[in-house]
Structures are given as structure tokens and as C-alpha cells.
Amino acid sequence: MLTAIVSTVVVLGVLIFVHELGHFLVAKWSGVTVLRFSLGFGPKLIGITRGGTEYRLSLIPLGGYVKMLGEGAEDEVSEEEVATSFSAQPVFKRICIVLAGPLSNFILAIFIFALIYAFSGIPQLTPEIGSVAANSPAKKAGILAGDKVLSINAKPIKTWDDLSSIIERSGENPLTLTIERDQKIMTFQVTPSVTEVKNLFGEPIKRPVMGVTASGKVAIEKVNPLYAGYYSLLQTWNLSKLFFLTVVKMVEGVISVKTLGGPILIAQMAGQQAQEGFINLINFMALISVNLAVLNLLPIPVLDGGHILFFTLEAIMGRPLSEKKIETAQKIGMIILLVLMLFVFYNDIMRLLPGHKPDFMP
Template sequence: MTTLASIVIVLGVLIFVHELGHFLFAKWMGVGVLKFSMGLGPKLIGWKWGETEYVISVIPFGGFVKMVGQEDLKVQSPDEIKEEDKEKSFLHKGPLKRSAIVAAGPAFNFFLAFVLFTAIVIADGIHINIPQLGEIAENSPAAAAGFIKDDRVVSINGKLIKSWDEMVEIVRESSGKRLMFIVEREGKQVEISATPETKKTKTILGEEIAVGQIGVMNAGKVIAEKVNPVYAVYYGALETWRWSSFIVMGIIKMFQGVVSLKEIGGPMLLADMAGKAADAGVLNLLMFISIVSINLGIINLLPVPVLDGGHLLFFAIEGIIGKPLDQRKMEIAQWIGMGILGLLMAFAIINDAMRYSDGILNFFRKIIGYSV
């Protein structure tokens, strides 16, 4: 599958599911939907069914559901709605109903991730990286203790170890503490004592921390363990929560300056990653869609005007003060929100250009006839 086809599939699925959430909840709450658009910009194709026009547009990076009582970035007053439209107007619904409609988009993104994680586990099982040792670092606590390559850790301080991650977690939290390992070696169990030394390392988010290490590499052996559907549902929910927590923490660390803004990626990075995921197989592509779907859900919940989170903030304030916010102030806030998103997108595109500068230069050289 080509990179272009991969990114079209990924964005198509994510946008459709997100907007479907808004659409279905709007219908459920009795709000009229005038347009359901996949994509932005000029219309490629469209058809009308009932009161709703369904559209596929040129630019795949977005989509929207236009309801009765909505007018792009202009904030309409309930008084501007025609009398015959008020019953199905978004603006004439209470703050709770409007909040439900707006929150449904991100909620459907989380639900999609949950469904895909569950389906992946049912189809392929849970992949477990077994606690088998690869290379042993010279002059390390592991080398001094007598570990050798291909030892498989059975237990640490009497606790059974089933995965590499379990072993790493115990070792990292035991800096300077003596640990008693039982390893399986050539069919026999051998008892080995080792004390992890303190090392500085960086987390995946770029934060420097001190952890315990004994100086061993992972052998990289993975087994797939089949699970029943009930556990698969639990695992799907757990993975959705884990990835949500990780992405939220990444955003927090970015605001704290721990994670560089250079890590922000744009459409080129997304397309590249989608292409690589597709090349690795259908299940990898589904995993990628799940993670990006969670990302989309969380970003949309940020309290930035224009995003769903910004609307939810407005509705919450309206509920607290007991009346709608000033129209003009909301319009200004919407434009500020658009400006913030525009700057972030520009920053992401610049980051992409820096990441793929060689490829971009080669592309243009080919166009103008230079040899590469």
C-alpha cells in the first residue's frame, strides 16, 4: 500500500468516526443537520438525503457537521434563527445537550481506539516480550554477578517474572538494593544475586531520571498469547487508558519544556508513519489508527476556542452564570483559536520540512531536471 493511500485511509476513518459522533448525537438530541462534510475546501462530490447534504471535499485534513443554528466562525444569536427552525436549532438546546453533541466527536475517537485495540488482541493475541537476556555489558553488575547470554529470568526476590517489562520495572526501582534472581539456563534453574547501579537515563518523553540498571540487553524474543473475548475487552479498555495517559503526559511535558516543540509533527510525518504502519501489515495499521484516534480525541478536548474543548468550556461557563456568553467575545475567541491552530500547523509543517529536507530537495531537483 502506498503512503498516499495509507494516509487517505487513516484520515478518512478518523474524520468519519469523529464527525459521525457529532452527527448521531445531534440527531438524537433533535438538532437538524444541514451538512456532513468529509474534508475541507471545494466540494469533490456530494449528495442530499433528507435535510442533510453529505459532502466529500478536496482537503482531507479535517471535516465538519453543520447544524441548524451554526454559521462557521460567526456566532449566531438564538434570536437570528427562523421561528420554524427553533425546535431543531442547536442554539435552542440547553447547555447539557449541546455539550453532549460536541463531546460525542472526541468520545467516538476514544471508542474507535477501544474497539480496534480489542479486535487486534482477539485476532493476534497479546504479544509478550519474554525475560530472556541478550548481550551482557562488560564491567556491569550483571557481568560481575555471573549472568550469561540466553539466561531466562524466572523470578526476582520470589516474584514470578513473565515479561521483560516486569523485570525492567523491578530493576529500575531497586537501585542499590540486592536482588535475588532465579534464571533458567540449559534446562536448569540457577540462583544469582545482583545489585542494580544508579544510572541517568531519559524517558520516552525526554525527561532525565535516575534508575537502577544491571547492564543487560533484551534478547528480543516475543510470544503471542491468545486471550478470551472478555479479557480482550478489558485489554482494549486498558490500552486506550494507557495511551490516553501517555499522550496527555506528553502534552503536559511539552508545556513544561521537557519535550521539545520540535517533536510536533505535521502531515508529512503522519503520512510517513501511516505508510510504514501499512507496510508492516493490517494489524499494525489498525494499531496506528487507534493511537492517532486517541491523539485526535485528546487534542479536540483542549480548551482552545474552535476546538470541541473550547465549545465545552463556553457551555460550562454558560451553565455556571446562567446565560449565554457575549456573542462578540465568543467570535473574537474563535478567531484567536483559529490563529493558535494556524501557528501550530505552520510550526508542524516547518518541523516536517526540517525532518524531510533531503527528500524534499531531491523531489524538486527531479522536477527541474537536476541529477540526484
């Protein structure tokens, strides 16, 4: 329990700090007066003021914020302060300030992945077969669970992704598999069949398959540290696409809202990862950092993506949206977020009940 609490505080604390630091630094570089930099919401626990900015730690640790001069329509700004107010900045600068938060989370994830890959390596599913479906092409060819695929059509296979991609590209053409079984090298001819299967989101698709599943065993692939940055960029990009598609599929109704998780789920997973080691914990932090960045870029008012949408429309129209329209949109956005919060807290609590079957996507 204590491990889960400490791990959650560390993970969320770092992610929130990095996110708000992005806003803060770009605002400062843009000449905007920053009134407050807060980790957490609600009443102040401790704080200190330096250079006209109050740095504080607040009671509710589920977020943070940077308060800039002239950020709100109701803010009073004197004539002497107008030049350093947020609202007086060109629209491009305002977009950069808002965008800096999510970008900082992307950068943190890239940095963490690069460190892991450079010093530890990249975890990859091995091409070892875990199960073979009855009456499948693999079963008919004589392939068994526990077999390790060494090559397909003389092309070396190092990971399960290599195996999957070759089968998908082959269509229904015959494949020659070189397999290691009980320290013996064997060769099999397999002709994949096009079958309806379910993709990651549970949607039915047709693709060529042999009828095998991975054993789930993982091997660490050592990479040149000079290439670690490239692989970390690739991993961050792939995760961003996955998280964005997950949101789209949820809106479409393909994925149930029961898969949503909140602070309690994060605490459970953070505790599990911490028990498995430091590398697992910071890898989890990187995953959540990408998730946080993608969610913040959604065009929902009150989120960074919503502000960016307003500023983009202002740039296109040549004038800002009316305060009434922005206020109405923000109220709608707040309602959406409150509903989502209720969902995630409900889901988190239901998962804690005895006998409840987990239905979230790990």
C-alpha cells in the same frame, strides 16, 4: 509511495468519519437539525441531500465537519426552526454533542484494540536482556546479553514490564534472578543501585536499576477473548495519559516542538505499517484515533475542547459568554492552530531532506 497514499487516505478517512459521525448522531438524537455532514474541507466534490442533511465529500481531505442549524452566531434561524437549532439546546445537550466526536475516536480505538487482542493476542517485550552496562550490578553479578529472565525472587517473569516493575519496587534490596542461558538454568544474586536515568520524556529521575536493557524481541501473549475488552480499555487509558503528558511536557519545554509530526509523517508511518501487515495498520489507526481524541479535547478555542470549555463556563455562570469574547478567543485559537500547522509541515519537510536525523517520538 502508492501504499503510503492509500493507507493514509484509509486511516484519516475512517478517523474523520467516525469523529464526525459521533457529532452527527448525538445531534440527531438531541433533535438538532444537521444541515451538512462533510468529509473534507473546501469545495464540494460530490454530495447528496437526504432528510434535510447534505452529505458531501470535499476537496481537502485533512478533516471534516458537521454543520448544525444555529451553530454560528451569524446563522439566520426562523421562529419555526428555533426549537431544532443548536444554540437553543440546553447547555448539557450542547456539551454532549461536542463531546461525542472525541468519544467516538476513543470508542473506535477500544474496539480495534479489543479485536486485535481477542484474535491475535497482545504483543509484549520479552524479558530477554539485550545489553549489560559496564560496571553495573548486573555485569558484576555475571549476567550477559542474551540471557532470558525466568523469575525474580521465585516470582515468574513473562514480560519486560514485569521485570522493570519488580526492580523498581525492590529499591536496593538484593534480588535472586533465575536465568536461562544456552538452554541451561542459572541463578544470580543482583543488588540494584539507585542511579539517575532519563524517563520517557528525557527528564532525569532517580530509580533502582540493574544496568540492563531489553533485547527488543516481542512475543504475542494470547488472552481470553472475554478479557480483550478490559485490556483494550487499559491500553486506551494508558495511551491517553501518555499523549496528554506529551502535550504538557511540550508546553513546559521539556519536549522539543521538533517532535511534532503532521500529514506527511502520518503518511510515511501508515505506509510502513501497511507493508508490515493489516494488523499493524489497524493498530496504528487506533493509536492515531486516541491521539486525535486527546488533541481535540485540549481547551483551545475552535477545537472541541474549547467549545466544551465555553459551555462549561456558561453552565457555571448561568449565562453564555459574550459573542465578542468568544470571537476573540476563537481568533486566538485559530492563530495557535495555524502556527502548529506551520511547525508540523516544516518538521515533516525537514525529515524528508537527505541526511536529516529523525527526531520524532515513534
